[in-house]
Amino acid sequence: MTKEFENFADRVTDELIDRLQEDGYGHITVGVRSVETAGGSYEAVNVKLNGTEMAVSANLSKVYETYLSGMPMEEIAENLTHQISHTLAQMSRLDVSFITDYENVKDRLIVDLVSGNQSRNRLRDVPHGNIADMALVCKVMADPDDISKGTILINNSLLQQYGITPEQLQRDALGNAARIRPASIAPMSEVLHREPLGDDEFLFVASSPDAIHGAGVIAYPGFLDQAAQQLEGDFFILPSSIHEVILAKDNGFLHAEELTDLVQAVNQTEVAPEERLSDTAYHFDSREHVFEKAEQFAARKRRDRGKGSLLENLAEKSQRVSEEKVNRIERASTSKVKGGKEI
Known part of the structure; x- marks a missing residue:
């Protein structure tokens, strides 16, 4: 400054x-x-x-x-x-007197996914969960029917008043958010009002129905598995902003490093600093049920391929050793028979 x-x-x-x-x-x-x-x-x-x-x-x-x-x-x-x-x-x-009574708060709880880097200082006083390099915080809607009228962030002071654990707060918030602001997944062509691509559609937008602070839907119970079912397999997650994320089918043509470069470029040119969620692309493995950074996924796959190659090499070597051992036994047996001895 x-x-x-x-x-x-x-x-x-x-x-x-x-x-x-x-x-x-x-x-x-x-x-x-x-x-x-x-x-x-x-x-x-x-x-x-x-x-x-x-x-x-x-x-x-x-x-x-x-x-x-x-x-x-x-x-x-x-x-x-x-x-x-x-x-x-x-x-x-707005009447916010309800904020001190958890029984009144529970039905207004929602979650918000924010940048872990952006909120590092604020998170010291806020109960939160970590999702890779992002943070999931809990908020209360001032008006239970309209998020545009404001939200109140749950801090440690309020949590202490409620007499509950951070884990219970997050469970309640995730469950209630999924109920009052259910996740939506729409094809990118539909969001952009373009001609539907049908079976060729591979980009989808995930958010809340009002598309306000909707990136947190990826933390909803069962959301990633449901998304994998809709996208028919593994997919990448591109953190478009705190309001939504883009899901891209892992069709074998997308590369982790390129996607992360794309996210960073878009953040620098298209997204307001206060609305940036992350500079990293992520991946969901639908078979292993693993959410991780795209680079970690790529590295894991390289290691798995390396292990496969090593096992194949060991198997081939073992087969050669076995064949050589059989050959030695056969040669020894032939030599002993020629010498008039039985095995």
Whole structure:
């Protein structure tokens, strides 16, 4: 963070405090924090309503770019204030008192798959599960019928209030998420509104019905096996974003290294830093029921082929030794018969 950016951030936070207080938000905490992502990091301005779990963040690094491009500070502060004030107003209208009672929370639990790199610092205070280099966190829908109205991340403090284990929280969240936001798998041609490819379709999109924070469906109980059945065998998983993943049939023509390069290229050019899930491609082995990084799958297959070749070589060598032993016995037997002795 440069000195120029620090000065800019200080001016923005001062402006936000003054303007938000004028809008009636007198008890707020405004600060700047670093957000790590799979593709880098950015600075975010965070506004929290004191005494509540409600907070709003905005990408300050992106705003700084508009400032360097010539946008006046007055306009920047006005736009940010409007954005944050509008979101806070929506959140304030929601009754979130239910959040402290786990019995009320259980039916609103969902899961969210995020980048392990992006969330490394935040995950210290959040119960989570690890899926390769990604992390599965649990959230509560503020409105049980509409995820667009916001979610509340379950942190260690709330978990302690609930008096349950992280394992139970994850089980409950996965089960409930699969019920209220069931996974969907659609051919890529259908998603892009193109001519169906029929039997030639090999790319599919997996997400939730609303396609919002839907990448977590890959952790749903039984999802990978169901996907393997629909795709008729093994498949690769390309983490398109936190909202969805792409499933590609393992037809023998796709290579792990090329797919990982593709994921990284798309992340750098097409996906916003805060929405990047991973820079790695993954693979699901439908026979072994193994989910792993694509490179690990490729290495495992190379080792298996190597073992096969070694076993074949040993078998051939053993056969040659056996044949040679038989030949020696036959030669010895012939020699002894010629000498007038019986075996």
